[in-house]
Amino acid sequence: MSMTNEMFVKRSLELHLFFLRIMKEHALFMAVSFPPKNEDFIREGAELNxxxxxxxxxxxxxxxxxxxxxxxxATEFTLPAEEKTAFLTGMQIDTALTEAELRMARPGARVDAQIVERVGNLNNRILSATRNIIRYKTRVLDALLACELLSSNYPLLIEHIRREAIRYVDLVTRLQNRAEPENIQQELIEDEFFWNQIMEEHAEFIRGYLDPTETELFDLADDFAVRFNELNSRIQGLRTSQQFMMFFNESEELAEEIRDFKAQGTQGILACGIRIIAPPLLADHVLREANHYLRLLSTYKQIR
Ligand SMILES: [Fe+2]
Ligand SMILES: [Fe+2]
Incomplete structure (x- = not known):
């Protein structure tokens, strides 16, 4: 089955509004993480941003x-988190773009041939930019693992954001081929595995960036990491449709829980009520990724 023009345009643009902001922030988080000595890596991150x-x-x-x-x-926290992060890092962040996005016109326009072509063209340029950021992340990760580079980002964080970029390339490529999933059950379980692991690692990053005095939040974050890990470890044993359904429901509930935790955390960080060494925008970033996972799960609910 192939995709209609309208689905192609809408799915492409929905994917981009999520992932392009994610990519631009990855580049920013990397650019601000290196010592002044690594000006090449800093400049490259800023350019990609x-x-x-x-x-x-x-x-x-x-x-x-x-x-x-x-x-x-974008969430209600995106703009204040950008403002605060720009203030803290001295990096320029295009907050006007975020403001325009939050005011964007509601749907109603028709999808014409011109927009189909423009989206196809944009998709191609996004593929090449995303392949570039993947290479940048790989070079940084290699340097970190060879102990030739210092960064305030964990090596696992670079691995994690590279995995997200690879995912993005994969999804855009599928759209360019107008490919519909062949096996929805298989696709769903892969999405669940991917995003549960992402959620687990977010909990681990939060745990690791908290000040040692933040013991309560540390324990909450640690608990999320353990639970997402335990959940994904059961994936191989799923057999019956009832087991798959239970897995779906547990993934959704846990994702909702961590979403609430992240929303509260973002609010707390913006109010300067939490001791943490991560930029405020990273908190909103992981919140948006939880929102994306939940959106994905809810689309599966509609087709099942
Ligand atoms: Fe990310
Ligand atoms: Fe992430």
Whole structure:
């Protein structure tokens, strides 16, 4: 079965409003993580950040009037988190773009041939930019693992954000081929495994960035890591449709729980009520990823 033009345009743009902001932030988080000595890595991160910012601006222009801005694209915390992070790091963050996104026109426009072509063209440029950021992440990870580079990001965080970028390339490639999933059950279980692992690692990053005095939050974060890990370890043993259903429900409940935890955490960090060494925008970033996972799960609920 092949995809209609309208589905192609909407699915592409929905994916981009989520992932382009994620990519531009990965580049920013990396750029601010290195010592002054590594000016090449810093400059490259900043350049990638501005490239993805431009791609997001284009995607927003195309998306205006065609799709909605959902809570995986921007939240109520995104703008204040950007302002605070720009203040703390001295990096320029295009907050005007975020403001425009939050005011974007509601859907109603028709999908015409011109927009189909523009989206196809944008998809190709996104693929090449994302392959570039994957290479950058690989070079940084290699240098970290060879103990030739210092960063305030954990090596696992670089591995994690590289995995997210690889996922993005994979999903855009499928859209470019207009490929519909062949086996929805298989696709769902892969998505669950992928995002449960992402959620587990978020809990581990939060645990690791908290000040040692934040014992209560540390224990909460640690508990999420253990529970997501335990959940994913059961995936191989799933056989009956009832077991798959239970796995789905548990994944959704746990994702909702960690989403609430992240939302509270973001609020706490913005109010300067939590001792932590991560930029405020990282808190909103992982919140949006939880929102994205929950959105994904809810689309499966509609087709099942
Ligand atoms: Fe991310
Ligand atoms: Fe992530």
């Amino acid at each position: 501005s490239q993805f910012n431009n791609l997001l601006r284009e995607a927003l222009e195309l998306a205006s009037g065609v799709i909605m801005v959902e809570n995986d694209a």
